[in-house]
Structure formats: structure tokens, C-alpha cells
Amino acid sequence: MQRTALRRVAATAVTLVALGAGALATAGTASAAGKNGGLESGEFGLYYNSDQGGAVWDLFVEDPNFWGERFPGPGNGTYELVNDNTASYNNRDSNRWWVYTDAGAGGYEGSLPAGYIGNASATFKNQISSAYYYKGR
Structure with missing residues (x-):
């Protein structure tokens, strides 16, 4: 009975280590995405x-x-x-993104739904200074 309990504990430990390693590998990949000049699925792109x-x-x-x-x-x-130098967007994320004409979600606010592709309006063209995948203010 003691051997069975030890095997279960060992099996559980191995499983937890494997899950932890998988989570770290996934987190490493996710955090490497963005700001690399290639618009990938799950990202919001601002174009020059x-x-x-x-x-x-x-x-x-x-x-x-x-x-x-x-x-x-x-x-x-x-x-x-x-900063203040973007003219169009492509939202390849599943989330809505908000853009602002000032840093820290200040100034005018624009909302871009998931899948949106288009040009910035006169209010936002070459005026955007911050962006959030949640409402910034």
C-alpha cells in the first residue's frame, strides 16, 4: 500500500512538472510575439x-x-x-482594440472590432499614441 501511494505521488509530480514546462513554453512563445514587424494571428497591427x-x-x-x-x-x-505616425490598421486579434490620440488612453478614443481592416479617419491618422485590447479609460 505504501508503494502504491509513492507511485501515485511520483506520477503526480511528473505530471505537474510536465504541465509546468508546457505552460512555460507556451508563455515564452506568446511573449515573443508582437513588435517584430510581422502581423500574426492574435495581434493588432498599425501601419505606416x-x-x-x-x-x-x-x-x-x-x-x-x-x-x-x-x-x-x-x-x-x-x-x-x-507615435503620431500611423495611417491604417489590421486587427487580427479576437478582441476589440482601442486607440487613443494621447499616451495613457488620453485624447480621442477609437474602437476597432476584431477582424477590422481599414484606414485611420482624419481624427486618428498620424495622431495615435497608445493602444489597448481593453477600454483604456
């Missing part, structure tokens, strides 16, 4: 040019302040500042 042209800045998580961030490329706008 209209009609999803030029370099893309892809977000996997919110960014409350674009100051100092640069388009990684490739394409027109590579290495240009992202």
Missing part, C-alpha cells in the same frame, strides 16, 4: 501607410505610450517613429 502599406507595428499586448517606439520594418517607414 494607408491601405495597410509600408512597415507594420504589431501589438500582442497593450502599449500605453508609443513614444520612442519605431516601426521594425520591412517596408516604407522602417525605423520611423510609431
Whole structure:
């Protein structure tokens, strides 16, 4: 009976270690996504040019302040500042994203539903300074 209990404890420990390693591997992959210049499923992309042209800045998580961030490329706008320098979007995330004309969810607020692809309106074109996958304010 004691042997059976030890086997169960050992089997449970092995299972927990395997699950923990799997969770870490998944977390590592997820945190590596975004801001790499390639718009992947589950990301929100802001483009340097209209009609999803030029370099893309892809977000996997919110960014409350674009100051100092640069388009990684490739394409027109590579290495240009992202802050107040985006003209179109592609929301490949399953969540709605909100964009703001000021850092910290300040200024004008725009809402982009999951799957949205389009150009920024006159209010937002080259004016966006923060973005959230939840309502920022």
C-alpha cells in the first residue's frame, strides 16, 4: 500500500512538472510575439501607410505610450517613429482594440472590432499614441 501511494505521488509530480514546462513554453512563445514587424494571428497591427502599406507595428499586448517606439520594418517607414505616425490598421486579434490620440488612453478614443481592416479617419491618422485590447479609460 505504501508503494502504491509513492507511485501515485511520483506520477503526480511528473505530471505537474510536465504541465509546468508546457505552460512555460507556451508563455515564452506568446511573449515573443508582437513588435517584430510581422502581423500574426492574435495581434493588432498599425501601419505606416494607408491601405495597410509600408512597415507594420504589431501589438500582442497593450502599449500605453508609443513614444520612442519605431516601426521594425520591412517596408516604407522602417525605423520611423510609431507615435503620431500611423495611417491604417489590421486587427487580427479576437478582441476589440482601442486607440487613443494621447499616451495613457488620453485624447480621442477609437474602437476597432476584431477582424477590422481599414484606414485611420482624419481624427486618428498620424495622431495615435497608445493602444489597448481593453477600454483604456
